[in-house]
Amino acid sequence: xxxxxxxxxxxxxxxxxxxxxxxxxxxxxxxxxxxxxxxxxxxxxxxxxxxxxxxxxxxxxxxxxxxxxxxxxxxxxxxxxxxxxxxxxxxxxxxxxxxxxxxxxxxxxxxxxxxxxxxxxxxxxxxxxxxxxxxxxxxxxxxxxxxxxxxxxxxxxxxxxxxxxxxxxxxxxxxxxxxxxxxxxxxxxxxxxxxxxxxxxxxxxxxxxxxxxxxxxxxxxxxxxxxxxxxxxxxxxxxxxxxxxxxxxxxxxxxxxxxxxxxxxxxxxxxxxxxxxxxxxxxxxxxxxxxxxxxxxxxxxxxxxxxxxxxxxxxxxxxxxxxxxxxxxxxxxxxxxxxxxxxxxxxxxxxxxxxxxxxxxxxxxxxxxxxxxxxxxxxxxxxxxxxxxxxxxxxxxxxxxxxxxxxxxxxxxxxxxxxxxxxxxxxxxxxxx
Numbered sequence: 497x498x499x500x501x502x503x504x505x506x507x508x509x510x511x512x513x514x515x516x517x518x519x520x521x522x523x524x525x526x527x528x529x530x531x532x533x534x535x536x537x538x539x540x541x542x543x544x545x546x547x548x549x550x551x552x553x554x555x556x557x558x559x560x561x562x563x564x565x566x567x568x569x570x571x572x573x574x575x576x577x578x579x580x581x582x583x584x585x586x587x588x589x590x591x592x593x594x595x596x597x598x599x600x601x602x603x604x605x606x607x608x609x610x611x612x613x614x615x616x617x618x619x620x621x622x623x624x625x626x627x628x629x630x631x632x633x634x635x636x637x638x639x640x641x642x643x644x645x646x647x648x649x650x651x652x653x654x655x656x657x658x659x660x661x662x663x664x665x666x667x668x669x670x671x672x673x674x675x676x677x678x679x680x681x682x683x684x685x686x687x688x689x690x691x692x693x694x695x696x697x698x699x700x701x702x703x704x705x706x707x708x709x710x711x712x713x714x715x716x717x718x719x720x721x722x723x724x725x726x727x728x729x730x731x732x733x734x735x736x737x738x739x740x741x742x743x744x745x746x747x748x749x750x751x752x753x754x755x756x757x758x759x760x761x762x763x764x765x766x767x768x769x770x771x772x773x774x775x776x777x778x779x780x781x782x783x784x785x786x787x788x789x790x791x792x793x794x795x796x797x798x799x800x801x802x803x804x805x806x807x808x809x810x811x812x813x814x815x816x817x818x819x820x821x822x823x824x825x826x827x828x829x830x831x832x833x834x835x836x837x838x839x840x841x842x843x844x845x846x847x848x849x850x851x852x853x854x855x856x857x858x859x860x861x862x863x864x865x866x867x868x869x870x871x872x873x874x875x876x877x878x879x880x881x882x883x884x885x886x887x888x889x890x891x892x893x894x895x896x897x898x899x900x901x902x903x904x905x906x907x908x909x910x911x912x913x914x915x916x917x918x919x920x921x922x923x924x925x926x927x928x929x
Contacts, residue, residue: 498688498689498690500638500689501636501638501639501689501690502638503638504637504638504662505636505637505638508637508638509637518617518620519620519623519624519627520624522620522621522623522624522625523624523627523628525541525624525773526621526624526625526628526771526773526774527628528541529541529542529772529773530628530769530771530772530773533772533824533825533826534823534824542772542773545801545802546569546776546799546801548801549799549800549801549802549804549807549809550566550569550572550809552589552591552804552807553589553807553809554566556589556590556591556592557586557587557588557589557590557807558585558586559583559586559587560572560807560809569776569799569809569810570787572809572810573785573810574780574785574797574810574811574812575808575809575810575811575812576811576812576814577602577610577814578862580610580612580806580808580811581610581862584806587806587807587808588613588805588806589804589805589806589807591804592615592804592805595615595805596616597613597614597615597805598613598614598615598616598618598619599611599612599613600612600613600614600752600753601752601856601859602751602752602753602856609855609856609858609859609860609861609862609864610753611859612753612803612806612808613805613806614803614805614806615803615804615805617802617804618800618802618803618804618805621755621774621802622755622756625755625756625771625773625774626755626756629748629756629759629771630692630721630723632746632759632761632762633721633722633723633746633748633759633762634692634720634721634743634744634762635692635720635721635723636690636720638662638690639662639689639690639691639692639720639721640662640664640687640689640690640691640692641661641662641663641664641691641692641693641694642663642664642666642680642684642691642692642693642694642695643663643664643665643666643693643694643695644666644668644671644693644694644695644696644699644700645665645666645667645668645695645696645699645726646667646668646669646696646849646850646853646854647665647667648667648669648854648857666680666695666699668695668696668698668699668702668849669849669897671699671702671703672702672845674706677702677703677706678706680703681703681707681715684715684717684718684719685715685716685717687717687718688718689718690718690720691717691718691719691720692719692720692721692722692723693719693721693722693723694723694725695723695724695725696724696725696726696727696849697724697725697726697727697728697729697730697733697745697747698727698849700722700724700729700733700736700737700745701730701732701733701736704732704733704736704737704740707736707740708736712740714739714740714741714742715740715741717741719741719742719743720743721743721746722737722741722743722744722745722746723745723746723747723748723759724745724746724747724748725747725748725749725750726850727850728747728832729745729747733745734764744762744763744764746759746760746761746762747759747760747768748760749768749815749828749831751813753808754775754798754800754803754808754811755771755774755800756771756774757770757771757775757777757796757798757813758770758771758777758827758828758831759771766829767827767828767829768827768828768831769825769826769827770819770826770827770828772826774800774801774802775798775799775800775801776798776799776801777796777797777798777819777826778796778797778798778799778810779792779793779794779795779796779797779817779818779819780794780795780797780812781794781795782794782795782816790819790820790821791818791819791820791829792818793816793817793818793830794816794817794818794819795812795813795814795815795816795817796812796813796815796816796817796831797810797811797812797813798810798811798813799811815831815832816831816832817829817830817831817832818830837868837921837923837924837925838925839851839866839868839898839923839925840868840871840925840927841897841898841899841902842871842872842898842899842900842901842902843899844871847897847898849897850922850923851866851894851897851898851923852864852865852866852922852923854893854894854897857893858884858886858890860880860881860882860884860886861878861879861880861884862879862880862881863877863878863879863909863911863912864876864877864878864879864912864922865877865912865921865922865923865924866894866922866923866924867923867924867925867926868923868924868925868926868927869926869927870927871927872899872901872902872903873902873903874894874898874902874903874904874905875904875905875906875907876890876894876904876905876906876907877907877908877909877912878906878907878908878909879908879909879910879911879912880908884908887906890906891904891906
């Protein structure tokens with residue numbers, strides 16, 4: 497590590513130690529539990545964490561109090577975003593209401609805007625999870641991190657936070673301007689610092705396609721790690737990033753409301769190591785709440801072991817996965833998210849970003865689906881429990897991405913149906929149907 501990187505790293509852990517060392521304690525526990533899954537100490541620790549969250553939920557929330565006589569986690573109901581939204585107050589722990597909390601809104605990748613509260617210890621656990629899994633991908637605290645995402649759909653980091661965390665935010669929608677890609681690569685090639693990338697897989701694909709179009713040679717850089725999130729990482733992108741930058745990309749499976757659920761290890765391995773240090777992960781049948789055998793596809797349902805403000809027990813993520821175990825270590829053979837079709841803007845250019853993420857800015861909406869009817873013609877299905885007063889603002893924001901000359905219509909519905917797989921199509925292209 498360079499001197500300034502080392503100083504940032506040391507400063508981070510010194511500040512943590514001065515505050516009681518909670519992040520380090522969580523980090524050490526996560527590392528031990530994941531790397532020693534079959535040890536009796538690890539088994540006992542995980543069982544204790546499960547018991548603690550279940551007891552806390554039945555003792556301090558109205559929603560779970562009826563399950564006080566539970567015998568196992570399977571006695572609890574499977575829940576989802578809509579159930580939590582419809583019963584939000586009853587999910588909140590009476591022991592934490594009124595205490596400081598962290599508010600997070602989901603990516604909206606389901607078409608369902610969703611806000612959740614987290615207590616301080618859960619926040620610390622997430623930070624420790626991020627440190628551990630980032631290190632496994634080649635990142636260390638102190639490295640410069642270029643973060644590719646649709647920033648307009650999320651709370652933006654202030655200048656001070658960006659400096660302290662050494663983060664460079666890049667809005668993926670701006671990558672349509674190829675000169676920005678050139679600037680990112682030029683800055684990377686000239687930097688003597690250790691660099692890392694975190695972002696949507698589609699952003700990396702956009703960069704690689706641009707390099708292909710220029711018949712670019714490999715880029716000389718100090719890129720230490722590349723982590724893809726939110727979208728499926730295809731073989732082309734994985735191979736092209738390695739070809740141009742000499743760095744392996746790993747895919748991370750996470751969500752905003754919980755945290756890091758699984759991540760691919762280095763070594764060009766397609767499986768995902770499951771974060772059983774912080775979550776209980778179940779795979780349930782597509783049509784019932786029965787567990788499926790290892791190696792069979794099913795709904796990914798997780799229990800968050802550390803959110804005591806809003807306990808989320810047996811939470812259906814809406815994703816489909818195949819789980820297996822080798823030498824006591826659980827992993828996903830495969831993870832698949834919501835069905836998203838390719839959408840084109842009014843210039844018939846492909847939009848590679850899930851625009852439904854923008855629904856994050858409209859928490860009053862319950863569900864959203866974007867349908868392209870024809871070139872330049874779009875139809876939104878919105879599910880709102882009350883009159884949606886920001887319809888014109890909503891239309892104007894989407895026109896920024898679809899095109900100012902886009903023809904946009906709105907339809908209000910009571911429900912946007914799921915596919916037979918249990919997933920929901922959030923962006924649909926009907927032009928060729």
